[in-house]
Amino acid sequence: MTPDDDLDDLRxxxxxxxxxxxxxxxxxxxxxxxxxxxxxxxxxxxxxPSSERPRRGAWSGARDMMNAxxxxxxxxxxxxxxxxxxxVLTPAGRTLLLEPFERGEVxxxxxxxxxxxxxEAVARPSDPLAPAPEEASLPQAKVATxxxxxxxxxxxxxxAVQEEMPGDLSGAASAEVPEAEPLPDPIAPVWVLPxxxxxxxxxxxxxxxxxxxxxxxxVGRLERRAAPAPGGLLSRGLVLAPRSMDSLAPLPTPxxxxxxxxxPNPLKVTAEEPVSTFSIDVDTASYGVVRQxxxxxxxxxxxxxxxxxxxxxxxxxxxxxxAGEGPFRPTVSVMTTPWNPDTRLxxxxxxxxxxxVEDRPPLNLVFLIDTSGSMDDPRKLPLLRQSFGxxxxxxxxxDQVAIVAYAGSAGLVLPPTPASDREAILGALGGLTAxxxxxxxxxxxxxxxxxxRMASEGEVxxxxxxxxxxxxxxxxxxxxxxxxxxxxxESGVFLSVLGFGRGNLEDATMQALAQNGNGQAAYIxxxxxAQKVLVDQLSGEMFPIAQDVKVQVEWNSATIAEYRVIGxxxxxxxxxxxxxxxxxxxxxGAGHSVTALxxxxxxxxxxxxxxxxxxxxxxxxxAGSDEWGLLRLRWKEPGGxxxxxxxxxxxxxxxxxxxxxxxxxxxxxxxILREGGPLGDWGHEDAIGLATxxxxxxxxxxxxxxxxxxxxxxxxxxx
Amino acid sequence: MRxxxxxxxxxxxxxxxxxxxxxxxxxxxxxxxFRLCFRLTGARAEAEDLCQDICAALPAKLRxxxxxxxxxxxxxxxxxxxxxxxxxxxxxxxxxSDGWGDWEAARQADIADGRDRTDWLLAAMxxxxxxxRDTMALVLDEVNHAEAGAILGVSEGTVSWRVSEAKKRLRAxxxxxxxx
Numbered sequence: 001m002t003p004d005d006d007l008d009d010l011r012x013x014x015x016x017x018x019x020x021x022x023x024x025x026x027x028x029x030x031x032x033x034x035x036x037x038x039x040x041x042x043x044x045x046x047x048x049p050s051s052e053r054p055r056r057g058a059w060s061g062a063r064d065m066m067n068a069x070x071x072x073x074x075x076x077x078x079x080x081x082x083x084x085x086x087x088v089l090t091p092a093g094r095t096l097l098l099e100p101f102e103r104g105e106v107x108x109x110x111x112x113x114x115x116x117x118x119x120e121a122v123a124r125p126s127d128p129l130a131p132a133p134e135e136a137s138l139p140q141a142k143v144a145t146x147x148x149x150x151x152x153x154x155x156x157x158x159x160a161v162q163e164e165m166p167g168d169l170s171g172a173a174s175a176e177v178p179e180a181e182p183l184p185d186p187i188a189p190v191w192v193l194p195x196x197x198x199x200x201x202x203x204x205x206x207x208x209x210x211x212x213x214x215x216x217x218x219v220g221r222l223e224r225r226a227a228p229a230p231g232g233l234l235s236r237g238l239v240l241a242p243r244s245m246d247s248l249a250p251l252p253t254p255x256x257x258x259x260x261x262x263x264p265n266p267l268k269v270t271a272e273e274p275v276s277t278f279s280i281d282v283d284t285a286s287y288g289v290v291r292q293x294x295x296x297x298x299x300x301x302x303x304x305x306x307x308x309x310x311x312x313x314x315x316x317x318x319x320x321x322x323a324g325e326g327p328f329r330p331t332v333s334v335m336t337t338p339w340n341p342d343t344r345l346x347x348x349x350x351x352x353x354x355x356x357v358e359d360r361p362p363l364n365l366v367f368l369i370d371t372s373g374s375m376d377d378p379r380k381l382p383l384l385r386q387s388f389g390x391x392x393x394x395x396x397x398x399d400q401v402a403i404v405a406y407a408g409s410a411g412l413v414l415p416p417t418p419a420s421d422r423e424a425i426l427g428a429l430g431g432l433t434a435x436x437x438x439x440x441x442x443x444x445x446x447x448x449x450x451x452x453r454m455a456s457e458g459e460v461x462x463x464x465x466x467x468x469x470x471x472x473x474x475x476x477x478x479x480x481x482x483x484x485x486x487x488x489x490e491s492g493v494f495l496s497v498l499g500f501g502r503g504n505l506e507d508a509t510m511q512a513l514a515q516n517g518n519g520q521a522a523y524i525x526x527x528x529x530a531q532k533v534l535v536d537q538l539s540g541e542m543f544p545i546a547q548d549v550k551v552q553v554e555w556n557s558a559t560i561a562e563y564r565v566i567g568x569x570x571x572x573x574x575x576x577x578x579x580x581x582x583x584x585x586x587x588x589g590a591g592h593s594v595t596a597l598x599x600x601x602x603x604x605x606x607x608x609x610x611x612x613x614x615x616x617x618x619x620x621x622x623a624g625s626d627e628w629g630l631l632r633l634r635w636k637e638p639g640g641x642x643x644x645x646x647x648x649x650x651x652x653x654x655x656x657x658x659x660x661x662x663x664x665x666x667x668x669x670x671x672i673l674r675e676g677g678p679l680g681d682w683g684h685e686d687a688i689g690l691a692t693x694x695x696x697x698x699x700x701x702x703x704x705x706x707x708x709x710x711x712x713x714x715x716x717x718x719x
Numbered sequence: 720m721r722x723x724x725x726x727x728x729x730x731x732x733x734x735x736x737x738x739x740x741x742x743x744x745x746x747x748x749x750x751x752x753f754r755l756c757f758r759l760t761g762a763r764a765e766a767e768d769l770c771q772d773i774c775a776a777l778p779a780k781l782r783x784x785x786x787x788x789x790x791x792x793x794x795x796x797x798x799x800x801x802x803x804x805x806x807x808x809x810x811x812x813x814x815x816s817d818g819w820g821d822w823e824a825a826r827q828a829d830i831a832d833g834r835d836r837t838d839w840l841l842a843a844m845x846x847x848x849x850x851x852r853d854t855m856a857l858v859l860d861e862v863n864h865a866e867a868g869a870i871l872g873v874s875e876g877t878v879s880w881r882v883s884e885a886k887k888r889l890r891a892x893x894x895x896x897x898x899x
Contacts, residue, residue: 025771034742038738
C-alpha cells in the first residue's frame with residue numbers, strides 16, 4: 001500500500017464519521033455572527049458613552065467573581081461582603097477580598113499597574129486590551145443555543161465578565177477597533193486577553209495568554225476588578241454593592257465551570273413533544289455543595305443546585321426486585337403536586353437489587369494510596385486513614401485487603417491480608433506518611449498486579465484509589481494510563497476513585513481513570529461523608545448492577561396536556577439515543593435507588609397553561625387511552641454490550657407513599673434554591689412541613705439533616 | 720450576483736460593512752468550517768461550541784483581513800487558532816482547577832464527548848499530538864500541503880513531515896488495537 005492510498009483511505013473513513021452540522025445550530029450560529037456583525041457596525045458608528053455599562057453586567061460580573069473564589073477563601077471574602085456591603089472598599093475589606101487570589105501566580109498585591117492599564121485602555125481606544133464589542137453578545141448567544149447543550153450554558157458565565165468588563169471601556173474603545181495586534185506592553189499581563197482577541201495576538205511572547213493567565217479565567221478577571229478599587233475609582237467598586245442578600249450569597253464555587261447546570265426544564269406540551277428521555281444520575285455532589293454552603297451561612301449559588309442530585313442523595317425505601325426479576329425495580333407513584341393542587345406529581349423510583357449482605361461475594365480490595373507530599377494535610381491523609389479504618393470495620397473475615405502506596409517509587413505497604421486481621425490493616429494505614437512526588441502509573445500497575453494475585457473465582461476485585469488528584473510524575477502519557485485502566489477492567493479488576501482535599505486536582509486524569517475503570521468516584525470532605533460512601537453504601541459502591549440506565553416516558557396526549565421533568569437538565573438525552581446502545585448513561589450500584597419526578601397537567605385541569613389546538617387532529621392513543629403514559633427503561637448488565645428494555649404503563653392510580661413525598665419535598669426545596677420552577681407561594685415552610693412529615697425511618701439521619709438544612713436556608717433567605 | 724461573487728470580493732465588501740456580503744460568505748463556508756471544527760475537536764458538541772466561538776468573533780476578525788491570503792486560508796487559520804485557544808483554556812483551567820466540582824463537570828463533559836466520539840479513527844486522531852492532529856484535520860480536508868503550511872504558520876516541508884509522522888502513528892495505533 002502506498003502512502004497516498006493510505007491517506008485516501010483515511011480521508012474517506014473520516015468523511016464517513018464527520019457529521020453534518022445540525023440545522024438549528026447552524027442557523028443559530030449564522031444568526032449570531034450576523035448579529036455581531038450588525039452590532040459591530042452599529043457600535044462603530046455610535047459608541048456607547050463610557051459611563052454606561054450593560055445592565056446585566058453588574059450582577060453577573062459579581063457572581064462570576066464569586067464563582068471564582070475557592071470555597072474557604074470565598075466564604076471569608078463574601079462574609080465580609082455581606083457584613084460590610086460597601087465597606088469592601090475599605091482596606092480591610094479589600095484585603096479579605098483579595099486574599100484568596102494571592103495564592104495564584106498573578107499577584108493581587110500591586111493594584112497600581114492594573115489601574116494604569118485600565119486608564120490606558122480607556123485613553124487608547126485602539127488598544128486591543130479593550131475587547132471589541134462583539135464580546136458583549138457572546139453570553140446571550142450561548143444561552144440562546146444552550147437548551148440542548150448544557151455546556152454552552154455553563155460557558156456563559158465565563159463570558160459574562162467579558163461583557164461586563166469591557167462594558168465600561170467599550171464606549172471609547174469600540175469607536176474604531178482594528179483587530180488586536182501584539183502589544184509589547186509590560187502592563188498587559190495584568191489583563192487576560194479575551195480568547196478571541198488572544199487568537200490574533202499570541203505569537204508575541206508578551207501577549208501570550210499562557211504567560212499571564214495561569215489562573216482559571218474567572219480568577220484572572222476578578223483580579224482586574226478588585227485591583228482598581230483604590231485610587232478613587234469609587235464607582236467601579238459599586239459593582240460589588242449587593243442588591244440583596246440573596247443575590248450576593250457567597251458562591252462557594254471553585255470556578256465558573258464547576259456547576260454544569262442548565263435552565264430548569266421548560267413545560268412541554270404533550271401533543272407536540274410526547275416523549276421525554278434522560279439518563280439516571282446517582283451522583284450526589286450537588287447536595288454536598290449545598291450543605292457546605294448552608295453550613296457556612298450562605299445560600300448556595302442557584303447554579304450549584306442540581307435538583308436530581310439533591311433528590312438522589314437520600315436513600316429511598318422503594319420495593320426491591322424479587323429474585324430473578326432483574327437488577328432493579330421501578331416504582332411509579334402519583335400524588336397531588338405539593339406546590340400546585342391542580343397538577344400531579346409522578347415519581348418514578350428505581351430500586352436496585354439489594355444483594356443480601358451475607359450473600360455477597362468476597363471482596364478483594366487494594367487500597368492504592370497517594371502518599372505524595374501534597375497529601376500532607378489534615379483533610380487528606382489523616383482523613384483518608386480514618387475513612388479506610390471505618391470501612392475495614394465493615395468488611396467480613398473472608399475479604400482481603402492490600403495496601404499500595406505511591407510516592408516516588410510505588411510500594412506494597414501491606415501484602416494481601418484477611419480483613420479479620422484488623423490490627424495489621426489499621427497498623428499499616430497508621431504508618432502511612434506523606435512525602436515525595438507522585439508516580440501514579442507505577443502505583444496503579446502494582447495495585448493491579450496485587451489485585452490480580454488476590455483474585456479467585458467468584459470474588460470481586462477492586463482497586464480503590466485515594467488521592468488528591470496529583471499525578472505530577474509519570475503523566476507523560478495520560479491516554480496510556482487510561483487505556484491501561486480500561487484494559488484492566490476487562491480483566492475483571494475494577495477501579496474506584498476517592499478524592500480527598502482540594503488544591504491540586506488533576507481532574508481530567510482522575511475523571512478519565514474512574515470512567516475507564518468502571519467505578520464510582522466520590523469526594524470525601526468529612527468523616528461523615530466517608531461513612532456514607534464507604535460504609536453505608538459499601539455494597540453499592542462495590543458492585544455495579546446495571547449500567548447505561550436510561551429513562552424514557554411517552555405521555556398520552558389524550559390524558560396529559562402538559563408535563564415538566566423536574567431536574568435532570570444536564571442529563572437529558574436525545575430521543576433517538578434511548579435505543580442507541582453506544583450512548584453512555586448513568587450506572588446503578590447494588591442497593592442504590594434513583595428517583596425522577598414529573599409534574600404533569602391533566603387535560604381537564606384548570607392549571608393547564610396551553611389551549612388545545614383547534615385545527616390539529618386530536619391524537620387519540622390507540623390502546624389504553626385512559627393511561628397517562630408509558631415508562632420505558634433501558635439498561636445493560638455490567639460489562640454487557642446489549643441493552644434490555646422494560647416497559648410499564650403509568651395509569652395515574654398509583655398511590656404515593658412517604659418515600660415519594662419526601663422526594664417531592666426535596667425537589668420543591670431544590671427549586672426554591674434554584675429560584676426556578678412554578679412554585680407560586682409555596683415556600684420553605686411548606687417544604688419543611690412536607691419533609692418532616694415524611695422522614696420515614698431515616699436510620700442514618702440523612703433526612704433529618706435535610707430538614708435542618710431546609711430550616712437553615714429558610715433563615716438565610718429571610719435575612 | 721452574490722452567488723457569483725468570489726470569496727475575496729465578498730470578504731472585502733463585508734470588511735467594509737456590507738452585512739449581506741458577510742452573510743453570503745459565512746453561509747457559503749459554514750459547512751466546511753463545521754467539518755474542520757469537528758476534525759479539530761473530534762466531538763460534535765465540542766465542534767459546535769468551537770464553531771459558535773468562531774462565528775461570534777468573526778465579524779471583528781474580518782476587519783483585520785487584509786486580503787493578503789485567500790479567504791479560506793484565513794478562515795481556516797482563524798479556526799485552528801480558535802481551537803488552540805479552546806484547548807489552552809481548558810488546559811490552563813485544568814491545571815488551576817481546585818475542586819471536585821470541576822472534576823464532576825469535566826466528567827459530564829467527557830460523557831458527552833464519548834457519546835460523540837464513536838469511531839476509532841476519531842479516537843485515534845484525538846490521541847495524536849496537537850500539531851499533528853491539526854495538520855491532519857486540514858490535509859484530510861482537501862487542503863494542500865502548501866496551504867496548510869500557510870494556515871498553520873509552518874513550512875510546506877514541515878506539513879509533509881507531520882503528515883507522514885501522523886500516518887506512522889495512526890498505523891501504530893491501529894496495530895496495537897488489532898493486536899489486542
